[in-house]
Amino acid sequence: MSGSQRRRRAGRPAGPPADLATAPKKTKANKPAVPEATGIGVTGDIIDRLGQPPALPAGGLRVVALGGIGEIGRNMTVFEYDGKLLIVDCGVLFPEDQQPGVDLILPDFGYIEDRMDDVEAVVLTHGHEDHIGAVPFLLRMRADIAVVGSRFTLALVAAKCREHRLRPKLVQVVEGDRQDFGGFDCEFFAVNHSIPDAVAVAIRTGAGMVLHTGDIKLDQLPLDNRLTDLAGFSRLGDEGVDLFLVDSTNAEVPGFVTPERDIGGVLDTVIGKARQRVIVASFASHVHRIQQIVDVAHRHGRRVTFVGRSMVRNMQIAQELGYLSVPEGVIVDMDTAATLPDHRLVLISTGSQGEPLSALSRMARGEHRQINIRADDLVVLASSLIPGNENSVFAVVNGLAKRGATVVTQASAKVHVSGHASAGELLYLYNAVRPSNAMPVHGEWRHLRANAALAEATGVPSDRIVLAEDGVVVDLVDGRAQITGRVPVGHVYVDGLSVGDVGDSTLSDRLVLGEGGFIAITVAVEASTGRPVSAPTVSGRGFSDDPEALSEAVVLVEKALTELANEGVTDAHRIAQGIRRTVGRWVAGKYRRRPMIVPNVIAVGEDD
Amino acid sequence: MSGSQRRRRAGRPAGPPADLATAPKKTKANKPAVPEATGIGVTGDIIDRLGQPPALPAGGLRVVALGGIGEIGRNMTVFEYDGKLLIVDCGVLFPEDQQPGVDLILPDFGYIEDRMDDVEAVVLTHGHEDHIGAVPFLLRMRADIAVVGSRFTLALVAAKCREHRLRPKLVQVVEGDRQDFGGFDCEFFAVNHSIPDAVAVAIRTGAGMVLHTGDIKLDQLPLDNRLTDLAGFSRLGDEGVDLFLVDSTNAEVPGFVTPERDIGGVLDTVIGKARQRVIVASFASHVHRIQQIVDVAHRHGRRVTFVGRSMVRNMQIAQELGYLSVPEGVIVDMDTAATLPDHRLVLISTGSQGEPLSALSRMARGEHRQINIRADDLVVLASSLIPGNENSVFAVVNGLAKRGATVVTQASAKVHVSGHASAGELLYLYNAVRPSNAMPVHGEWRHLRANAALAEATGVPSDRIVLAEDGVVVDLVDGRAQITGRVPVGHVYVDGLSVGDVGDSTLSDRLVLGEGGFIAITVAVEASTGRPVSAPTVSGRGFSDDPEALSEAVVLVEKALTELANEGVTDAHRIAQGIRRTVGRWVAGKYRRRPMIVPNVIAVGEDD
Structure with a gap:
């Protein structure tokens, strides 16, 4: 921190003296025995040891993220003031390798499920899945919660709810609006991001003012001329922001995001040079990106066809609401395109x-019914490469390249810019808002720490920076935000039609099965003696292609059954245990593998 | 291609006129009915339709990659001349998501398994796993094949073979050596890469000269002052290189790789500023990187401890052979470090x-017996991020960040440079070698195409650029390289102790099981009537955490069994089919999931 920043910071409204007195006393030489749980030096070990929080003091504001801190996705933050709750965002997370077979991951609503009647509203900052995707699941718990958001956001929510056969109570707002939801006085501010109509929300309560950025960047030449309202944030800063929740996604990335507008020129060059068909892949909600592709296509005398269900649906909404502007006749359907x-x-x-x-x-696999990739086709991936998707994306690129297409990605041309503020932009935000307390959100630990360092560099005192994660309870009392405990939050998985029945035990079984398959041993034994009444069957799936791989095991199982019967064991459970042990040892020794061993013991001839 | 390049190219030795006459005639207006299988315009569709190659004409050289083209890893190329075979490299590939539970993937030796006695030698270009890892498996087929390589390469091969209890016949060579292996006259050239002592090999046969780069870059200020021998390549170019096999890994990356040497300064700054413990992670074979870390540590008065089995082993070899130079007393063991x-x-x-x-x-998980990460620890990942490893690497970074460590990666400081030539360096190579025919190797399709474009840009005629993949047969006859067919090559999986018994069927089962688990239904039926003799058991693993999830299925199975018995069905296989259908339909309808359905029908009371 430079001297001039220090001086400037000195002029910002500080908490009342009482506030400082309540903070644990510590000096550099004499650290407290119980480590402080708030501040830039807080580590995960400290957070892991937190217990249930005390009751929220009267006049205090409680902030609990049920998703989105310590991870990227399923953003959901619950604010509590005077017995009432306000939710900001309610998104989903897409699963990783360690969550096989899962379709979606929801925030854990357990913390609020008994208090659904206290929820005054759910405020949505924008229409991305990681901010709105879990709304239908929340509404299943209480259908009449007010769903607050901007026009485009609500249009996407409405479409999603139709698929879930829900009719949400939508409350449309626009930047500049200020509206009270049961004691949460919300003011909305334009921000730019990779989807139209994103907002930040300032929440005023008796405990002070919170500013939540949602996802944000500071494109200074946005395509729709809708600037992030830095002037508005500065006015809030003048008024005094007590707690600032800030998007951390790109906090590790130095510098500034290139304006979206610059991509238009690159696309013009790339598409202008193409001699044959052009295919551009992008995010189905990135209206401004699509607008630029459409404009370039039109300029070069090409028609445009939208491909993919969500692309078709979203672009129809965007056109109807005027977010996407397309000259008559440019869009054609697939049949015309052919x-x-x-x-x-x-x-x-x-x-x-x-x-x-x-x-x-x-x-890319040559399996599309209508579109055959040919040499000279040009494919442009005007998109980011989300970490974890590399193998899938490169498989597509290789398939296209093998078929002779030229593939342009963000690695070879500037055909994508991020929707999240880089470090340089975050500094502008901190300096405009001048918060008393800052809390990095929307990020994994590496992003949160990088964001915290930026907050500190702009002069937020290091003990006023809250490093938290999902479930951590942060109380804003007397102008100071502090971690006071944590509540349990888990991962709630959606797999097919059901929610929550797939949990850690099922996933752990799937991981074992996926790595090594299973060996099933079925024996029918006489209930009274434990002696087999037929030969055991030993079969494997996902274990070996060799039909003889398990033949030795049959003999071992027969031997084990005889021994168990000779010992007088008749209990089916104990027989199963014996078989599991026998086969497990054998397969570990012979193959050095760990398939799941599944014994089935059927006792026949029982009286019941 | 510029005019000057064209003119210069005109001076290069062209194939004899007879050669041109044998090529299929084509004009721009009149393309041949059977598309040409060689040249920059070749697509995967053409390659996929290739059949068995004709016999190799006398005096021709055949080149077949069993691994490493169309993929990155398990590099292995087989050269055939006058009935004899020479192998260059014999590496492994590490599995991806679609190959769950697999430890290693080997090249498919099927093409040569009946001709092991014809193998004159296996030449290893350097000591990385993707070039030497499959040598022990090759030697299991014939133990006395000459294994040819440089000093450091052979030291790593020897260590690996000791673990496999093999004593290979090692033939040590050094750059400048020229040695004949049964008609393959091999000359070795120094190249630099991310491991010491890498070589390229020029192979002279009666069919012409082939130059294989192995993995290569052109660091102009290498740490060991061992330059890639561009002068030697130029001399070969003067003599006439008929076929040039070139590393494609970084062909998509524009420009030039930064010298390894530059990392030293960055490490000095990063480690010099550290106040507490420093942990640097890197590749265990990257001796020059480790050398620089050791030097920096020593300069700042720090001792060094090697952690991890392969790091300890390789650095001991590197020290003994003089590739790593460490001042007395700098290396300490873990106990001293503590x-x-x-x-x-x-x-x-x-x-x-x-x-x-x-x-x-x-x-990162807080599970290391001796090392507890603390706030102020500095962790440096002086390494690349190999595609596909993002989730694992970021999990480690997040774990470290959560514990309070500062983590420096190549994204935040220049602590890594690649070992593979970027496009700019590849242009130098093509211009030095001036090959008659070029064949990009060591890359996925996206890399191969990018490399082919570089070859073309330097003046290699587009129909003399061979785009191939594993198994594609390339014959060099009368100075012209052409694709003549393909031979079957599969993926050979090592899982635990056995090789090859895990195949596509097992992997496909593992993928199903990993996504959805299984439901096992066990019924014992009377052999003569097909009627159940006890209640069916229905149990799932990896399906649901809910103990009641499958209770409905029991009733359905009972009903199905009764119906089948009423229809007079007694065949266990048909009963199993009926159960599978019943449960499969039920689970798809109720849960919209696709677990594996595993019926076990035991017929009891049979006479046999």
Whole structure:
């Protein structure tokens, strides 16, 4: 921190003296025995040891993230003041390798499930899945919660709720609006991001003012001329922001995000040079990106066809609401597209993350019903490469390259910019808002720490920076935000139609099965003697292609059964244990593998 | 291609006129009905349709990659001339998500298994696993094959073979050596890479000269002053290189790789500023990187401890052979390290790719027996992030960050440079070698195409660029390299102790089981009537945490069994099919999931 920053900081409104007195006393020489749980030096060990929080003092504001801190996705923050709750965002997280077979991960609503009647509203900062995807699941618990958001956000929520056969109570707001929801006085501010109509929300309560950025960047030349309202944030800063929740996603990235507008020129060059068909993959909600692709296509005399269910749906909404502006006749359907010469067409497709069922993946595998990739096709991935998707995306790129297409990605041309503020932009935010307390959100630990360092560099005192994660309870009392405990939050998995029945035990079984398959041993024994009444069957799935791989095991199982019967063991459970042990040892010794061993012992001839 | 390049190219030795006459005639207006299988315009569709190659004409050289083209890893190329075979490299590939539970993937030796006696030697370009890892498996097929390589390469091969209880016949060579192996006249050239002592090999046969780069870059200020021998390549170019096999790994990356030497200064700054303990993770074979870390540690008065089995082993070999030079007393063991103050220590560890069992992963999870990460610890990942490893690596970084450590990666400081030539360096190579035919190797399709474009840009005629993949047969006849067919090559999986018994069927079962678990239904029926003799048991693993999830299925199975028995069905297989259908339909309808359905029908009371 420079001297001038220090001086400037000195002028910011500080908490009342009483506030400082309540903080644990410590000097550099004499650290407290119980480590302080708030501040930039807090470590996960300290957080892991937190217990249940005390009751929230009267006049205090409690903040608990049920998702989105310590991870990227399923953003959901619960604010409590005077017995009432306000929720900001309610998104989903997409699973990783360690959560096989799971479709979605929801925030854990357990913390609020008994208090649904206290919920005054759910405020949505923008329409991305990681901010709105869990709304239908929340509404299943109470259907009439006010769902607050901007026009485009609510249009996407409404479409999603229709699929879930829900009719949410929508409350549309626009930047500049100020509206009270049961004691939470909310003011909305325009911010830019990779979807139109994103907002930040300032929440005023008797405990002070909180500013939550949602996802944010500071494009200074946005395509829709809708700037992030830094002037508005500065006014809030003048008034005094007690707690600032800030997007951490790109806090590790130095510098500034290139304006979205600059991509238009790059696309013009890339698409302008193409001789044949052009296919551009991007995110189905990135209206401004799509707008630029459409404009470039039109400029080069090409028609545009949208490919992929979510792309078609979202672009229809965007056109109807005026967020996407398309000259008459430019958009054509797939059948018309099939009649056009290749050099008169741009396909705009989903599948930029290599999703195996997407149109683009099918093209790459040569399995798309209507679109056959040919040499000279140009494919542009105008998208980021989300960590964890590398293998899928590169499989698509390789499939396209093998078929002879030229593939342009953000690695070879500037065809993507991030929707999240880089470190340089975050510094502007901190300096505009000048918060008393800062709390990095929307990030994994590496992002949170990087964001905390930026807060500190702009002069937020290091003990006023709250490093938390999902479930950590942060109380804003007398102008000071402090960690006071934690509440249990788990991962709630959606797999197919049901929610929550797939848990850690099932996932751990799936991981074992996925790595090594299983060996099933079925024996029917006489209930009274434990002696087998037929030969045991030993079969494996996911274990070996060799049909003889398990033949030795049959003999071992027979031997084990005889020994158990000779010992007088008749209990089916104990027989199963004996078989599991025998086969487990054998397979570990012979193959050095750990398949799941599944004994089935059927006792026949029982009286019951 | 510029005019001057064209002119220069015109001077290169062209194939004899007869050669051109044998090529299929084509004009721009009149393309051949059977598409040409060689050249930059070749697509995967054409390659996929290739059949068995014709016999190799007398005096021709055949080149077949059993691994390493169309993928990155398990590099192995077989050269055939006059009935004899020469193998260049014999490496392993590490599995991806679609190959669960697999430890290693080997090249498919099927193409040569009946011709092991014709193998004159296996030449190893350097000591990385993807070039030497499958040598023990090759030697299991014939133990006395000459294993040819440089000093450091052979030291690593010898250590590996000791673990496999093999005593290979090692033939040590050094750059400048020229040695004949049964008609393959091999000359070795120094190249630099991310491991010491790498070589390229020029192979002269009656069919012409082949130059294989192995893995290569052109560091112009290498730490060991051992330059890639561009002058030697130029001399070969003067003599006439008929076929040039070139590393494609970084062909998509523009420009030039930064000298390894530059990392030293960055490490000095990063480690010099550290106040507490420093942990650096890197590749266990990257001797020059480790050398620089050791030098920096020593300069700052810190001792060094090697952590991780392969790091300890390789650094001992490197020290003994003089590739790593360490001042007396700088290296200490872990017990001594534990007695040193934190600011007097640098740990150099494996685990830079987030391997879950590595020392670094255990530190990140707080599970390492001797090393507890604390706030103020500095962790440096002086390594690349290999695609596919992002989730594992970020999990480690987040774990360290949560514990309070500062983590420096190549994203935040220049602590890593690649070992593979970028596009700019590849242009130097093509211009030095001036090959008659070029064949990109060591890459996925996206890399191969990028490399082919570089070859073309330097003037290699587009129809003399061979785009192939594993199993594709390339014949060099009369100075022209052409694709003549393909031979079957599969993936050979090592899982635990056995090789090859895990195949596509097992992997496909593992993928199903990993996604959805299984439901096992066991019924004992009377052999003569098909009627159940006890209640069916229905149990799932990896399906649901809810103990009641499958209770409905029991009733359905009972009903199905009764119906089948009423229809007179007694065949166990048909009963099993009926059960599978019943339960499969039920679970798809109720849960919209696809677990594996595993019926076990035991017929009791049979006469046999």
